[in-house]
Amino acid sequence: MGRLLTDAAARLAAGGLVAFPTETVYGLGADAENTQALARIYAAKGRPANHPVIVHVAPEADLSYWAGAIPAEARALIQAFWPGPLTLILPRAAHIPAAVSGGQDSVGLRCPSHPVAQALLREFARLKPNGQGGVAAPSANKFGQVSPTHAAHVRAEFPELGPDQLLVLEGGPSQVGIESTIVDVSRIAQGVGPVLLRPGHISAAQIGEVLGVAPARPDEAAPQVSGSLKAHYAPRTPLRVLPLDQLLDAAGRDTSAPSAGRTAAVVFSLDARRAIPGVDWLECASDPGRYARDLYALLRRLDGQGYDRILMEQPPRAAAWQAVNDRIGRAAAAFATDGA
Template identity: 75%
Template sequence: MTSVDISRLLAQGAQRLLEGGLVAFPTETVYGLGADAENPQAIARIYAAKGRPANHPVIVHVAPDADLTYWVKSVPAEARALMQAFWPGPLTLILPRAQHIPAAVSGGQDSVGLRCPAHPIAQELLRQFARLKPNGQGGVAAPSANKFGQVSPTHASHVRAEFSGLTESELMILEGGPAQVGIESTIIDLSRLDRGIGPVLLRPGHISAAQIGAVLGAEPAHPDAFAPQVSGSLKAHYAPRTPLYVLSTAQLLNRIEKERIAGRVAAVAFHPPGDTANSDVDWYPCAADPHAYARDLYALLRDLDERGYAAILFEQPPRTLAWQAVNDRIGRAAAAFS
């Protein structure tokens, strides 16, 4: 595809957003399902397409040169420090929502999640959309482009498969290659600083708590009972349709014998056994690096989910801070079957 073709498609995508339509677009984390963040009817189309509960907030994506004071009541020093360090990038900040921003993007809460994506196509879409808006503010509400609770898409083909029932006039899909991070953004709550609460890590991601702590001087706290609800916070989430279990090495080997009764099994392990002659088990090696593991995780889950296995068994990754985001995602995927 030529640069002229890409520019034309981006212009069409920005116009589609202005008209209240849906546009799926690539980011460095996963593909997002986007709509005008200031148009409640457009936001409702996101929720309807995904089958998403109306009280489950979405994240507003903004361009690198966006005026954040338009979207939030205030931008504290902590937010500015994190933006300086990690934006554009896979970090979402939860801040007090400006009164004129629709509550629909926040599930009715007084806070709003903001992120500036690093993917060049996402950035140009946001810039072009902002230029079309009369107020010059082009925020795009965009959860992951999949049905609610299912595996997030990291390729445009995943989006097409997920929303095969929608026509091109109902959903425009922008191509942008595979996502390079592969899991959703880190979410930090800064919305309660005036009450002496925070920063709080609401969802782990590619940017670690240690990296956040290095910027702020102290690592973010764990979520409390009164923390804002955010995307991906449900116990069961990111789940394939095939039953999935996360097991220790010994448990995995024992479980294989049990699951063989039900049919063929996929086993994802760091060091698959040399003897893989068992015709009821297909072994899949996984990356030893947490970032490489995360990048490939959702594509692997989608692939295995389509192969008709009786079960998918994952060897438990290390329980260290470096693996926190990976363990969060596969733990929530497995929770649907616990």
């Protein structure tokens, strides 16, 4: 891996793209200070130019290089959760390109815990004249689609990009499986915040324990962040999320018609299944952590198996399931008008 990491860091320094593993999902990385490299990320993903990306930094990075201010609340969260699946939104330092933030005056920073990500970030920083290399890296997938949790997912997502255009680092399956928690602390000086902009593995309760105050819900003036669109993280196969009784009703509907296609029904217990022609039953994890870890790989697998629709049982509404409900809710929203 040593030579490959060296080559990957050199690729970043030359303005190229490198996909790399993190504990959350695989990221599509480029030099966060190179506007042409950032444009390559947006072009590869089909991502709107006003949609910000997250800057990944090594554990020893000087955050004052990236952020114009680092409030005490941010330092407390860093002490508690970095390296780890937490992104902080901070005031953007004046010399950091606005392109990394979708033109906003804030910047998202994260220090991943995955050893391959950390090694890449350190090697890249070593190549930078100021020693402060940061890698802008949204999830390594087409915009709005299911995030990748394996290197093979990345290669399948970008078949048009050969090895000379995209270097993919292997790092095994992502252990968290969904994107990082995002907390806005960019407006502390104005008396606003902290604000939970995207739920994730690190919960609102954990953030509240550290700060002594629960994070607020997003307000109209909150910065735009990755994964904040109503419809996101969607498979290509129409998806609905339903309570079990409604799922069973939907699974049995129209399956006897000659034109009926195949249905994947994902439930918490196979005891709920019925003998319905054309319906394949799959049992999902009853633990929210494992459910999150398996979610994207499951959706990608079902996408490749020729199903006409996916029906998923609604997970519990408990706080522990907030991040999972956020992701599958946004995935289903892409098909809200679909009659699947």
